[in-house]
Amino acid sequence: MVLITEEMLKQFQTMMEKIDEPLKITYQNIHQGYPAATLRRFLKARDGNVSKAHKMLTDCLNWRVQNEIDNILAKPIIPSDLYRAIRDSQLVGMSGYSKEGLPVISIGAGLTTFDKASIHYYVQSHIQMNEYRDRVILPAATKKYGRHISTCIKVFDMTGLKLSALNQIKLLTVITSIDDLNYPEKTETYFIVNAPYIFSACWKVVKPLLHERTRKKVQLLSGCGKDELLKIMDNDSLPHFCKREGSGSTKHSTGERIDNCFSLDHYFHQQLYSYVKEQANIQQSDALLKQGSFHVKFPESDDAKIAESIECTLQRLGAQNGLSNSFHNVIVDGKSS
Structure with missing residues (x-):
């Protein structure tokens, strides 16, 4: 892993002092009073190349200005039934903190469907969670x-x-690209739990395509991962799908609904949604909120190769499991009857 030196940071800082005023405002929203730490993140993402890191950061700042990202926390997804449908089909939440104080973000990758709204709503929801986190x-x-x-x-x-x-x-791929280009180095470790064979097959193909820096962050845990995760967090912060073997994610909670960090009724999403509505009231006190997604320009990245590799692997697995051509085409084309 590249060593980020003080000389790199000093050079980067000097370059950032020359950016235009609109970019300086959104830059403050990014660094939250810790500019050196932000510069270090972007330097890591570009292997210590100051020029490339500067371009990456200025591109990010321009993306934020052009897409009004600074105001996205004042753009609630309404009505609430639509937002609940998004939460039921985009399984993401926060279950607590690690013993070192790092937020624990949980993602139900296996059961997420993204089938209740347009892509723009899901991207809006994802960026709002990023911005609320940061x-x-x-x-x-x-x-x-x-x-x-x-x-x-x-x-x-x-x-x-x-x-x-x-x-x-x-x-x-769109969501990953947004994170890679505009929220780099925000994740300390990626833990994978409850992994079926299909994931293991895809991981063997994808792993060599990932940057070494990312590969080192990924830990594939046995079963629900409870024993390993309890070494770095308390039981109260453990995601609900890790608390017992075979529990897994659920689109709808069982037992105490509050324990399901994906649910809109969980304290994290309640606080987030309340915060967004409060910000909307502050900024739009004289205007009625209108229904409609917050369109964000999708950035381009190098993830297409990874997506293509996953697609090929899934197609191969489908053929091995005797999928008919018609069903295979439905999956590949993303169509349903």
């Missing part, structure tokens, strides 16, 4: 734990992963 959750954690906290832990539940996951690759 502008609210992480600053609060920094204050609580008495040290700068700028990264999180992500736990991916692969329960229910099927060949039909191919339908989601385009949207997943």
